[in-house]
Amino acid sequence: MHIAEGFLPPAHAIGWTVAAAPFVVHGARAVAREVRENPESTLLLGAAGAFTFVLSAIKLPSVTGSSSHPTGTGAGAILFRPPVMALLGTVVLLFQALLLAHGGLTTLGANAFSMAIVGPWAGYGAYRLTRGLGGGLLPGVFAGMAVADLATYVTTSLQLALAFPDASSGFAGAAVKFLGVFAITQIPLAIGEGLLGVLLFRVLTVNARPELERLGVLKS
Amino acid sequence: MNRRRLVTVLLVLGVVALFAVPLIAGGPADYTGTDNQATTVIQQQDPGYEPWFHSVLPPLSPSVESGLFAVQAALGGAVLGYVLGRLRGRRAVREASTSETPGAGATGDGPQ
Structure with a gap:
């Protein structure tokens, strides 16, 4: 989902940056408030950030003969609600853009919009929906993690289609092409990410029960 | 098991x-x-x-690049391991201090 540096036309680069900025600022305030009001959350916030940091560094092979990487943003969104991930996800993207030449500064806004904003919100929605329908914590975590991953890549495909519409079939045709690159490759990764999320939350439910209860993830 | x-x-x-x-x-x-x-x-x-814009860093050789990705994963893994280790240690301390209350909590299915 990393759109490479310089690969969005300037108008799109600016547009996505302007669109993402308020979410990231709001996210920074959400993180600051969480740390100030609940200092005991700092450990779990670190875990959520670290989880994204690890997962977005790992390129995994997929059934299509391509490789891609997970995003890991669902865990933090479920624990702390999505705004927190707008900051943490953007920090990860900035790190990769500056030090790893992966993604870029001009495409940071667009990449943050897909990975740090749409992904966490979609994942959080899937988690809440699963819980609302009577699903337990772990099924909810699985759905939330997997959907956050998939939604990120669908968003990237649509962003690219918007910037590079097909000469004959327009936006829709281009969307099909970009989704063809990203979507199917991403399905096994999303499932894998869901399973990793379940593993993480199984550890947390045993060892961080007080925090999960305070955050409303587990009933006290 | x-x-x-x-x-x-x-x-x-x-x-x-x-x-x-x-x-x-x-x-x-x-x-x-x-x-x-x-x-x-x-x-x-x-x-x-x-x-219309190029990475701040010059293009890296694939081996250096994969090394940097490994560094990213290692940093994240270290922090994650530290946090989970602390949480686990904290629980061990708490369980030792409330010593031997059998079935404490809903997860009383034995030590891991």
């Missing part, structure tokens, strides 16, 4: 299988990153498009 531990092992095996099976069964494929494929599609869509 208790049930909880069995589920953990199965989950880990599931994740490994999910990525090992395509590698083994898929035969030769070059596993290009989707990000690079997307760049190729962009150039097909608009052959005249020139990136």
Whole structure:
């Protein structure tokens, strides 16, 4: 989902940056408030950030003969609600853009919009929906993690289609092409990410029960 | 092996299988990153498009690049391990101080 540096036309680069900025600022305030009001959350916030940091560094092979990487943003969104991930996800993207030449500064806004904003919100929605329908914590975590991953890549495909519409079939045709690159490759990764999320939350439910209860993830 | 531990092992095996099976069964494929494929599609869509900005860093050799990705994963893994270790240690301390209240909490299915 990393759109490479310089690969969005300037108008799109600016547009996505302007669109993402308020979410990231709001996210920074959400993180600051969480740390100030609940200092005991700092450990779990670190875990959520670290989880994204690890997962977005790992390129995994997929059934299509391509490789891609997970995003890991669902865990933090479920624990702390999505705004927190707008900051943490953007920090990860900035790190990769500056030090790893992966993604870029001009495409940071667009990449943050897909990975740090749409992904966490979609994942959080899937988690809440699963819980609302009577699903337990772990099924909810699985759905939330997997959907956050998939939604990120669908968003990237649509962003690219918007910037590079097909000469004959327009936006829709281009969307099909970009989704063809990203979507199917991403399905096994999303499932894998869901399973990793379940593993993480199984550890947390045993060892961080007080925090999960305070955050409303587990009933006290 | 208790049930909880069995589920953990199965989950880990599931994740490994999910990525090992395509590698083994898929035969030769070059596993290009989707990000690079997307760049190729962009150039097909608009052959005249020139990136108008370049990475702050000069292009890295693939080996250096994969090393840096490994550093990123290692940093994240270290922090995650530290946090989970502290949480686990904290629980051990708490359980020792409330010593031997059997079935304390809903997860009283034995030590891990």
